[in-house]
Amino acid sequence: MHIQDEKAALRMAIEERLKRMTDAERSAESRSLCRRLTEGIPEGTSICAFYPMRSEPDITPFLEEVLRRGDPLYLPCFDGTLIFRKAKDLEALVRGKLGTREPAPDAPVLDFSSEQTNEQRNPFTVLLPGRAFDAHGNRLGRGNGGYDQWLHQEQRHRAAMRLIGVALECQIVDKVPVESHDQRMDALATARGVQNMKK
Numbered sequence: 530m531h532i533q534d535e536k537a538a539l540r541m542a543i544e545e546r547l548k549r550m551t552d553a554e555r556s557a558e559s560r561s562l563c564r565r566l567t568e569g570i571p572e573g574t575s576i577c578a579f580y581p582m583r584s585e586p587d588i589t590p591f592l593e594e595v596l597r598r599g600d601p602l603y604l605p606c607f608d609g610t611l612i613f614r615k616a617k618d619l620e621a622l623v624r625g626k627l628g629t630r631e632p633a634p635d636a637p638v639l640d641f642s643s644e645q646t647n648e649q650r651n652p653f654t655v656l657l658p659g660r661a662f663d664a665h666g667n668r669l670g671r672g673n674g675g676y677d678q679w680l681h682q683e684q685r686h687r688a689a690m691r692l693i694g695v696a697l698e699c700q701i702v703d704k705v706p707v708e709s710h711d712q713r714m715d716a717l718a719t720a721r722g723v724q725n726m727k728k
Contacts, residue, residue: 535706539669543660546699547584558697559587561720566591566695569716569723570654575601577613577639578656579695580622580630585658586697592619603639606631611675613639641686652691655680657714662694666714666726667705680712691715693723 530538566588570576576595581587595602596617603613607627614632616622622630641653657676661669670676680687694714701719716725 532706532708536669536672539702539706540660540672543669543700543702544584547697550697550699555697556587558720560590562586562695562697562718563588563591563594565720565722566656566718567594569718570693571651572598573600574651574654575603576654576656577603577605579658580604580619581658582629586695588656588695589619592616604632605629605675606634607675611679613679615639641683641689653686653689654691654693656693656695656718659694659696659700661700661702661705662696662714662717663702663705664717664726666694666717667707667711668694668714669705674710677710677712681710693718 578588578592578595579585580592581589592602592604596619602616604616604622606612606614607625607629614634614636615638616632616636619630621633623633625631657668659668659670680692683690692712692714693716695718698719698721701717707713714726716723718724
């Protein structure tokens with residue numbers, strides 16, 4: 530089977546698993562996941578995250594906690610390409626072109642070259658959604674390549690980033706098919722905790 534067919538088949542299989550979850554199950558697992566993220570990401574960390582779609586873990590309580598403790602929070606904006614803009618209030622997010630909630634077009638764009646990101650104590654943490662993850666840190670996205678392209682563009686800052694895949698338990702599989710451009714995660718966050726991947 531061609532690798533693109535393998536990826537498509539895995540996306541469909543995960544979609545079926547997600548459909549079988551009840552709202553109560555998804556909510557309970559998401560709450561546990563948010564607690565693990567709060568425990569596993571130290572205060573004083575700048576964070577790139579995502580505002581969840583319905584099929585993704587609901588990490589909004591963690592996003593609110595990040596804002597409450599005063600840490601910089603950046604969320605994705607889709608406008609042909611993926612960029613991250615600063616979020617100061619989840620209630621102030623607007624509907625983007627893809628229907629997702631994102632910071633307003635006039636919000637500051639993330640700049641890894643700024644003094645703030647270069648001098649902080651902790652690695653810049655990037656929380657990434659995905660359709661599937663495996664124990665080696667491999668990630669299967671939705672297929673549009675937005676996050677992989679963004680990470681490739683920011684490759685010169687990769688050493689200062691900590692990439693954490695965020696997943697529900699049903700999204701963990703034995704093996705994710707990967708290509709050379711696919712980015713590997715440094716850690717995986719689930720309701721069980723934040724686990725660093727073996728190098």
